[in-house]
Amino acid sequence: MTEARANVPPVVELPAGRLRGTIEGGVAVFKGVPYAEPPVGTLRWRPPRPHAGWDGTRDATRYGRSAPQMFTEGGDPVLGGHGFPPFDEDCLTLNVWTPAADDAARPVLVWIHGGGFVSGSGNLPHYSGETFARHGDLVVVTINYRLGPLGYLCFDETDGAEPEPGNIWFSDQLAALRWVHDNIARLGGDPGNVTVAGQSGGALSTSALAAHPEAPGLFRRVILQSPPFGLRLPSRDEYRERTAAYLEIAGVKGVDELRALPWPRLIEAAAGLFGRTSRWGYWPTPFLPVRDGVTLTRHPVDALLHGAAKDIDVLIGWTREEANFGFALDAEYAKATKEQVIGRIAETSEGDAADVYTAYERKRPGARPVDVLMDLITDELFRGPSLELAESRAALGRPVRTYQFDFPTPALDGRLRAAHCLELPFVFDNFDQWSGAPFLEAIEPAARDGLARAMHQAWISFIRTGDPNHPGLPHWDPYDLKTRTTMRFDSVTTAVGDLAADARQLRRRGPGGAQGIDRSLR
Numbered sequence: 235m236t237e238a239r240a241n242v243p244p245v246v247e248l249p250a251g252r253l254r255g256t257i258e259g260g261v262a263v264f265k266g267v268p269y270a271e272p273p274v275g276t277l278r279w280r281p282p283r284p285h286a287g288w289d290g291t292r293d294a295t296r297y298g299r300s301a302p303q304m305f306t307e308g309g310d311p312v313l314g315g316h317g318f319p320p321f322d323e324d325c326l327t328l329n330v331w332t333p334a335a336d337d338a339a340r341p342v343l344v345w346i347h348g349g350g351f352v353s354g355s356g357n358l359p360h361y362s363g364e365t366f367a368r369h370g371d372l373v374v375v376t377i378n379y380r381l382g383p384l385g386y387l388c389f390d391e392t393d394g395a396e397p398e399p400g401n402i403w404f405s406d407q408l409a410a411l412r413w414v415h416d417n418i419a420r421l422g423g424d425p426g427n428v429t430v431a432g433q434s435g436g437a438l439s440t441s442a443l444a445a446h447p448e449a450p451g452l453f454r455r456v457i458l459q460s461p462p463f464g465l466r467l468p469s470r471d472e473y474r475e476r477t478a479a480y481l482e483i484a485g486v487k488g489v490d491e492l493r494a495l496p497w498p499r500l501i502e503a504a505a506g507l508f509g510r511t512s513r514w515g516y517w518p519t520p521f522l523p524v525r526d527g528v529t530l531t532r533h534p535v536d537a538l539l540h541g542a543a544k545d546i547d548v549l550i551g552w553t554r555e556e557a558n559f560g561f562a563l564d565a566e567y568a569k570a571t572k573e574q575v576i577g578r579i580a581e582t583s584e585g586d587a588a589d590v591y592t593a594y595e596r597k598r599p600g601a602r603p604v605d606v607l608m609d610l611i612t613d614e615l616f617r618g619p620s621l622e623l624a625e626s627r628a629a630l631g632r633p634v635r636t637y638q639f640d641f642p643t644p645a646l647d648g649r650l651r652a653a654h655c656l657e658l659p660f661v662f663d664n665f666d667q668w669s670g671a672p673f674l675e676a677i678e679p680a681a682r683d684g685l686a687r688a689m690h691q692a693w694i695s696f697i698r699t700g701d702p703n704h705p706g707l708p709h710w711d712p713y714d715l716k717t718r719t720t721m722r723f724d725s726v727t728t729a730v731g732d733l734a735a736d737a738r739q740l741r742r743r744g745p746g747g748a749q750g751i752d753r754s755l756r
Contacts, residue, residue: 348434400526
């Protein structure tokens with residue numbers, strides 16, 4: 235039995251070989267552990283291959299490479315500097331935090347990062363598993379997977395009689411979960427008590443994994459934070475035009491030529507696809523999961539609505555002003571007119587666009603057109619379809635708990651309010667790892683710390699038992715069709731009945747559509 239003791243580097247024997255980690259904050263950490271062979275050369279755009287292992291003792295004290303992406307160490311205007319390790323295609327690694335690499339069979343959290351399918355990393359300090367491991371006696375795993383053009387392009391290749399899968403990102407994540415199942419007991423975890431959690435694109439990934447036939451044997455619970463279920467995922471045929479546009483931008487005629495390009499050229503071409511696919515009033519999504527008929531036969535939320543993951547516990551939620559993250563700081567959107575927003579509503583709404591605009595305007599006195607647009611996108615992409623999933627599971631008698639994060643940040647002149655991503659440092663309770671993040675500026679510790687403790691412990695309780703209740707939280711009942719209990723996390727946290735009644739009513743009137751793939755790439 236190996237305990238995490240200060241100044242004693244932990245060593246663990248895995249089937250692939252021996253690992254030597256390090257101690258951080260009293261927790262044993264193993265970083266940069268490969269779960270698949272490097273997906274380079276002929277393995278680019280191929281499903282991950284099992285790692286062959288290594289001889290001797292592998293150093294696991296430093297993070298591996300992050301997946302190639304457009305963002306750099308400079309960060310963005312909301313989340314701040316990311317602190318990425320270098321980018322490289324050799325990125326299929328994971329990181330493990332454990333109180334001790336022993337046989338204690340602790341509950342396991344696997345975290346899948348978000349980033350709009352084009353950015354992010356399991357190596358970010360934001361997602362350090364130290365607090366969950368230390369406060370909850372959990373084993374925490376963060377993973378890296380292929381992003382952007384390397385993970386989300388879909389080609390028409392075949393391998394024998396079967397088409398190649400189009401969602402390489404999904405194959406990576408599934409391989410990582412298989413690694414967890416096969417190895418986590420040696421790292422102090424229980425392979426029979428695994429929770430998969432993700433935020434944004436990572437939450438959509440988590441839902442896709444939950445709908446997979448292997449899911450019941452790999453994990454028991456999911457936490458879906460701000461899943462963009464309103465995205466309409468294209469079929470392989472629909473995505474073909476976007477792939478062709480990407481090939482044109484990259485200056486090649488087919489996948490073989492594309493494989494010969496260095497990965498920085500692939501990322502440069504991705505920037506060009508952003509420009510071709512951007513549409514006014516829509517969250518930019520140049521790369522998307524694809525209904526390829528192999529890994530995804532239908533939209534993940536559609537599968538869940540129709541009974542998939544029936545035995546998996548679900549915790550799902552959203553932030554009150556999700557879309558402020560992408561639009562509130564954009565000067566062009568600040569100049570939006572009522573006519574522009576009504577036109578945008580008409581593109582996806584099943585009801586009268588002017589009536590829908592008026593309904594949103596009444597919800598927020600003094601709302602500008604951009605405020606109506608942001609509330610509309612929040613409901614289209616996040617809140618509305620998440621509620622639909624909760625209603626469906628409740629009707630089928632399957633466990634689900636819902637939350638809404640309402641705490642508004644005063645940073646950036648208060649324009650972000652309770653925006654997308656804001657709940658993350660509260661869930662991880664690790665504000666020290668977010669130093670320099672602009673969206674957290676001016677939040678006083680006295681205002682945030684109690685809320686962070688309540689959320690962090692609720693997540694720990696759910697991961698351990700499937701029940702988020704704990705003494706520091708008002709009682710949180712499952713969502714049902716009678717009370718529709720939703721936990722509202724704010725400076726004063728309360729359990730509220732039918733908190734999102736307005737969203738359900740508006741969803742019946744419109745917006746009833748979703749953010750569709752742009753079929754015009756001229």
